[in-house]
Amino acid sequence: MRPRARRRRRRSSPGDQRRQPSRRLRLCRPSLASVHDLFIADKASYEPFPRGSPTRHQVSASPYEAGTTTRYGQTPMHILVTNDDGVESPGIRVLTVALAAAGHDVVVVAPTSERSGTGASIGLMHRSNPIPCRTTSWPELPKVPVHAIDAPPAAATYVGCLGAFGPRPDIVVSGINRGANTGHLVIHSGTVGAALTAAALGLPAIAVSLAFDVDLHWETAAAVATAAVPWTAERSQPPRLLNINTPTCPLIELRGVQETVLAPYQELWETHADPYEVRLEYVGRGADPPDGTDVAALRAGYASVTQLCSVSPVPSSDAATAIAALLG
Secondary structure, rough: OOOOOOOOOOOOOOOHHHHHHOOOOHHHHOOOOOOOHHHHHHHOOOOOOOOOOOOOOOOOOOOOOOOOOOOOOOOOEEEEEEOOOOOHHHHHHHHHHHHHHHHOEEEEEEEEOOOOOOOOOOOOOOOEEEEEEEEEOOOOEEHHHHHHHHEOOHHHHHHHOOOOOOOOOOOHHHHEEOOOOOOOHHHHHHHHHHHHHHOOOOOOEEEEEEOOOOOOOOHHHHHHHHHHHHOOOOOOOOOOEEEEOOOOOOOOOOOEEEOOOOOOOOEEEEEEEEOOOOEEEEEEEEEOOOOOEHHHHHHHHOEEEEEEOOOOOOOHHHHHHHHHHHHO
């Protein structure tokens, strides 16, 4: 019996997009106009699906054409879009359409299915096990590369920023999440976790969510997120990281954009436990949220913009001293 010929492993070539080594692209530096000013200037004329707009969002490792600008007059950026609701959810598609229509170069790397509540989890990536993925397409954006990966959104962001699906992005935009991500428990959000991961990798990032209701106005959240890109992507150390939440109303009815802080934890839950399972039942919120918080802004009809920071140490000599003293 003849031995089987050994199958040769295919080696990647310099032109292989999927195996291309990561490259750090220079961050564009837009003007210092605020997110609120950009939003107000464009509010009356914004169309999430502009008629007759040329598609200018094909991923390319080459520099952008000289003189090219976005709808906000800024240099186009290479944007990685992800989410935690899954690659086929409506929020990420509306967001990608808005960013591409604004003139940006967009690539989508998102979970194959819903991964809500995964925070910044990346699973067992450190074991170097293969991660299943597939390439798909959206009829409304035939030239935008869309990659579905069987992993949490933070892992999708991680591999995307390392160059698995093209050049290193200039900025990561995560969303649009179906339901608000507000208060100090945003740490558990997969949408926010993806943005936190991007910031930890040295990239500016935006997490955007839409308050849940019967009628979901995705275009409102997409408009605010698109307007936030130039300011967020400005060169900054550490990179800027925004958590944006919008009420679900038509864009023209949005009262404005407010800079906010995270609301304190005020959720009320009941727990029911037996030897076999634990059940949690959401009761509601406690006291009204303080003014100036993201929850208060949403309830008042405003989009909330909360600037976050990635994980960073707090200098302290007391902890080490106390531990050393107890150890003798």
